[in-house]
Amino acid sequence: MLHTERRDTIIEILKTKDTASIHELVELTGASEATVRRDLSKLESDEQIKRIHGGASLSRRRRNEPTIAEKSSVNQWEKKKIAEAAASLLEPGECLFLDAGTTTLEMIPYLADRNLVVVTNGIPHVPLLLEKGIETYVIGGKGKQGTGALVGIKAIEALKEFCFDACFLGINGVHPVHGYTTPDPDEAVVKRTALDLAERSYVLADHSKINSITFANIGELALAEIITSDRLRDDERTNLKKYTDVKVVST
Amino acid sequence: MLHTERRDTIIEILKTKDTASIHELVELTGASEATVRRDLSKLESDEQIKRIHGGASLSRRRRNEPTIAEKSSVNQWEKKKIAEAAASLLEPGECLFLDAGTTTLEMIPYLADRNLVVVTNGIPHVPLLLEKGIETYVIGGKGKQGTGALVGIKAIEALKEFCFDACFLGINGVHPVHGYTTPDPDEAVVKRTALDLAERSYVLADHSKINSITFANIGELALAEIITSDRLRDDERTNLKKYTDVKVVST
DNA sequence: AAGTAAATGATTGTTTTTGAGTAAAATTGA
DNA sequence: TCAATTTTACTCAAAAACAATCATTTACTT
CATH class of the missing domain: 1.10.10.10 (Winged helix-like DNA-binding domain superfamily/Winged helix DNA-binding domain)
Incomplete structure (x- = not known):
């Protein structure tokens, strides 16, 4: 042996x-x-x-791994429910922008067979979309290591050639004063551009993102409707609603 | 054996x-x-x-990606050698177009740490390129099921904004009379556009592609140099050389 | 056909792995 | 605490696996 x-x-x-x-x-x-x-x-x-x-x-590390997996699958569950709710906001035949990121990735299973047209800047999204038989367009741009998002001036330019019925963004920070924020300035510009091009804009944010601030600003809360879950505390929920529409999904 | x-x-x-x-x-x-x-x-x-x-x-890497491994298992060794030879034709700092397809995919390991700039229309290529730390741009366009290639008018337009030192194409048919051909007309246009934008153009074709014809024409043989392997019969090799440069790689 | 290059199989000495033996350390039970 | 037992770490020799070399065969070139 x-x-x-x-x-x-x-x-x-x-x-x-x-x-x-x-x-x-x-x-x-x-x-x-x-x-x-x-x-x-x-x-x-x-x-x-x-x-x-x-x-x-x-080893403790090894034994804890499934526990960590379970824990993240709890987060995963929240993301999944938010994604499902987001997808339900679409009418048949609409054209939408799907931002890079893990939360929007979860939307894909719910987009199949609805005659939708999807535009995305997330490389990992594309194989899944195509696999589901969804009509998919990719904006161009520079590939970013880590997230696999397309960013940069080429991405912005390519994006501006589209119009969207709806736009779904993953966001790292949601804050009443600092608005929507994300760690990468390049991605922030793309997100902002997509926001401006869409009829309706939605931000997908699990409860851990609410009231946190990251580096690059995208815009004020009123620019989009927030979709989050009931794991968010009541007072935070009420506070957010002063600034924009909030849809709360039950987990 | x-x-x-x-x-x-x-x-x-x-x-x-x-x-x-x-x-x-x-x-x-x-x-x-x-x-x-x-x-x-x-x-x-x-x-x-x-x-x-x-x-x-x-190897660990191969175990993690069984689908790609299986897909490229047909003439895999030959493709790998062709890819290696193709990559050796690049000077440091050059800018190249990498066509979608499994043969060009094999080039990626040989492109790392050479200060190259890669533009591609192959979705599966992007994660590998980024993983190797290669500066990567993606053209936009419509995603095509099966190959994960980006095609269509948006792809062409985005492509035209670049210039390349070199361009590497995967091809399904190489024929003295019918030139380079590929099954999908949309992909054919993209390939032809890339050809025209590059200083030097290379077609990667394992021996099974030589003298076969598929549906959509890209252009005549003289438009690019052919890189193939010594599994190609001698007379076919000689014949090809009448029309364009041919580089034969030993397996 | 002769010469050259490449690939193969056998042989050599070297390194790695293994199993057994032994002394030191840890655990157990009174 | 002390002695008996178990478990461990260490050493050494045998076996297995290895890299390197060489002669032979095979395939290729001119």
């Missing part, structure tokens, strides 16, 4: 049992005690497992 | 098993241990697999 295979086996065993004794691992891998020990040392220094006297267990 | 065949076989084996020992590979390929070792070294330096003591496993 290859040593990598053996180490994978050990990880698999630990995944099912959480802990295992040296003796068990010797039996299950068919290797000698010394070899298993060496493997455990290696795996521990790689932070894959934690050695304990007489055996090994999954 | 041809050595390229044998290497493809090794890849296939690893695709099903994920890891394999030297002895297994010796049995399954019928080659000697020394030869298998040499193959593994080669495949590792090409970043196709990862060698481990006693055998080999699929």
Whole structure:
């Protein structure tokens, strides 16, 4: 047995049992005690497992990973509900702008078979849109590492050649005084341009974005309707409604 | 057994098993241990697999993207060599157009850290380019299902705002009389436009494309230099050379 | 057809991995 | 606390795997 295979086996065993004794691992891998020990040392220094006297267990980091995944899937759930609500605001045959970002990505499943035309600046969005059979246009521009968004002067120019019935933006900061903000100035300009080109504008923001401020300003709250969830505190909700329309989605 | 065949076989084996020992590979390929070792070294330096003591496993990158790996598995080795040769034709700091398609996709690893500027109409290319830290521009246009290429009048217009030192096209048909052809008329126009905008133009075509004809015409052979492999028969090679420059890559 | 280049398989010495043995350290139970 | 037991870390020799070299075969060129 290859040593990598053996180490994978050990990880698999630990995944099912959480802990295992040296003796068990010797039996299950068919290797000698010394070899298993060496493997455990290696795996521990790689932070894959934690050695304990007489055996090994999954490392805290590794064991916490599913917990983190669950936690983000809670956030994911909120985003999904917001995305679903946003998509429901569209009439058949409309033309919309879909901003780059993970929240707008979640809208895609709800856009299929509705005769919509989608324009986007998010590279990761395109394969999903095409897969769903949605008519998709991509604005041009410079690709930005990390988010895969298209930005820059070319993007702005290309964007200006469209008109939209609706525009859906992902936003990092929503604040009564500082308005909508996002960390990247290049992306901010694109978002603002899209806002101006659309008949109706919507900002998708889970509760963690409300009342936070990031670097680059896009514009005041009144420019768009905010779609958020009922995980937002009541007083914050009431406060926001002084400035613009707010749609609250129940999770 | 041809050595390229044998290497493809090794890849296939690893695709099903994920890891394999030297002895297994010796049995399954019928080659000697020394030869298998040499193959593994080669495949590792090409970043196709990862060698481990006693055998080999699929490289991490490849395991994460099975769809692309499978898609490009037809004549994959040949395409890779053609792509490598194509990339070697670039000087530092040049600006190039990278056409959509699987062959041009293979060029990306060879473009990193060379201060190049890449303009592309291939959506699948963008994440890879950004990942390698390459300055990347995307032309706009309508997304096409299947290939993920950007086409249409918007694409043409956006394209015309650039000038290229070099342009690399994937092509489906290369024929002395009918010239370069591709199945989709929309893509054909984009390719032709790119050809006209570039100082130097290259067509990447594995041997299966030579002397075949598909639906939409792009232009005559003289418009670009052809990069193909030594799997092309000698007489076909000689014939092609009557019409344009041909670079033959050894596999 | 002769010569050249490439690929292969066998052989060599070197490195890595492994398993066993042993002394030190940790754990357990009285 | 102390002794008995278990677990661990370390060393060493054997085995497996490796890289490098060389002779042979195969394929290509002129």
